[in-house]
Amino acid sequence: MLGLNSAASIGSDDFVIGISNFALTKGIKQFSVIRLFQLLINLSRVLYLIQKKTYHCTMLFNRLNIGNKLALIMIGLSLAVSAFLSYLFYVQFDAALKERVLLQLSSVKQLKIVKIRKELNEKYDAFRARSINPNETEPSDLFFHEGIYASVPDSLLGYPIPKKLEDIEQRITIFDLTQHNPSHEITIGLISQIESGYLIALAEEPEIQSILLERTGLGQTGESYIVGSDFNLRTKSRFLRDSPKNVLVKSEGVLRALNDQPGEDLIYDYRGTQVFSSYEKIELSGLKWVILTEINHQEALFPLEELKNKLMITLLVIIFLVLIGSYYLSRKMVSPIVEMEQKLIDMSKGILDPIHPTQTSKDEIGHMFEALNKLVNALNEAIVFAGEIGAGNFQASYQLLSEDDKLGQALKQMKEKLQEYQKNEQHLLLENQRSILNGEEGERSRLSKEMHDGLGPMLTTMKMSIQSAELSTPTKKSLLKHIDETIREVRRMSNNLMPSVLADFGAGEAIGNLVDQINESSDIKIRYKNDMSSEAKIDDSIQITLYRIAQESINNAIKHSGAKEIKLSITAFDNRVSFFVSDNGAGFDPNQHTKGNGLRNMKERVKLANGTLDIVSERTGTTLEIEIPIQ
């Protein structure tokens, strides 16, 4: 920031020098040098202040919002540019104006010189005509006095005649007598040596005064006047009521003109006022005048002042317009940013509504909105995806936005982990159910065995004891009958708990026994086909499952369908056991669990054995197909 400033200052120094060079070439050296110094001093002051305030300003600037920053920058830049241009224009105009003023003064002065010379020449010519031939010519009425004198008198009509004019021979010498004219008219005297002495003529020159007083092209403060070689004013001043005699004019212009350096410049006149002046010496036959045409600096540069004011107004208008424009523009540019800011704040709070920018643009901001929208959409998709996962829908899929989509990857990983977790959970649940069921079946099996192989033999032993006991025959018979009934009951109970055939000969045989029992004890006709080959090595738990399913399905058919006939088959293949049961009963709605736990138990058991269960139930009957995989 400091470096930039110093660079800028060097730049502006160069620039100022450039301007001053430019001004110098226009011939306004003094003025430009002073201005240059003033400018440099001001500039260094400003730079110092800027340096001092820079840090503070930077802090303040950073604290502004973007809109104000933009506006500030726009205002600053446009101000700098317009101020610079105005200054340039001002300087140019200043130079041009001065040049024009001086040129005008110079031309006015030339015009007056020509007129004055003409006037003087007229007198001169008339005098010459007389001096050549005084006797044959009439005295001219241009002179208020004319006479031929043998010698040069000391004074004539109260006008002193300069002594040094004595050595004037044949030449006509003009001398200035204005100082001695009581009415302050310009008065000249002409003298020439003729045969009979000296011809002397005196003439007043009110014409010259009127020539000088002619103010064409001189404005309000312009004037032309003549200064004699004695530095006294010869003509009337526009500004002084005093007699011109008493006015000493020893200004720079007069000095230079007398030194044969005619020209134009900004000088201080006899009043001490700064004027633009054009000055030149008029020399005619001994008459030595300086004519000056001047105009007040203030008036001459009045257009410049006007311009300055106009420029100031223009500058103000520009500032105003820039202010409005930059406010509007910055608002327009910043409003999407503000919108985006709000959006981002919302997003940080977790609000992820889609964005509809009030302005659509194809610039960076438009692209940012597009990217933001993409982000919002992606986040929403991620949310939906996460929600689906949370709800347990692992079918939900998620398209990674890119290879670096960490969120997506994390979600996918989460899904996989959850899936794995759920799978484990399900597996564990199945295992639990399985172990509960196995425990239950184990317990039944144990109980069944206890009754069958423990209680049974004890009862038979008791029976033997009774047989060999010393008892009356009727008593013995009655006791034996009771014992036999008890044994039968124990066997029945044991069989109900779990038939020993199931463990020893498999489900095929056990179901066969079950079917036989039911066929014997009820009206229903069950037809059974057992295709379980005795070689097939099937896990006990599957045997039990098959047996329980058969029990359950037969039970259901008998209890609920009112079937007259049940067809049942069980077939073992290399990799699975197929269980098929159909009845000609009334059927039921498999989706309604109104039939107690029968169907549910069956489904549960099939599931635990990783099998499949298909039920087709119509009014004419129900078909149940179960397949259970085996190793």
Added chain:
Amino acid sequence: MSKIKIIVADDHQLFREGIIALLAKNESLDIIGEAASANELFELMDKNVPHVVLMDISMPETNGLDAIKVARDKYPDCKFIVLTMHAEGQYVVKAVRNGAFGYLIKNADENELIAAIEAVALGKKHFNNEISQLMIGNMALEGESHKKLSDREMEVLELVSEGRTTKEIADQLFVSARTVDTHRVNMMKKLSVQNTAELIKKAAHLKLI
């Protein structure tokens, strides 16, 4: 006639004692030992081969029926009577197959038991009416077959050759349609043919139908 030497093999001590007490009354019988398991029985038999063994089925370690199968080859002169609580035909059939000479339910009368022992000791087989029924009932279901195709496959083949559809066959054999298909595929595998037409042709050639 010498006494019939008997060993009682049963894991229930109380029952063994009961039986022994029962049989001891009969002078023609000589209880030479009792065993709580098949292994104990084999140890006893190594020392003294009995004429008859009363064998329980449900015993720890080796079950009675398997023990009979082993012992039959080793001690061909020894006869086994199964004395068990199991009253299912499957056990009877297996006992007969494994070489048992008699099969009695444990709640049998004293008289029947002795009659059976005596009959078996003479080399006769003893199965009472009830047991015979059980045996026959299960024998009918069994089918000792060493044919290329199983019974069910033969049935399916028969029906296929009659031009029945899978659904019809499934209905008739009350199995699932899938089961019928599996049977069909298995048959084609066994007869190394590619399709049903070839299957029937090959079956006809083999005189299976």
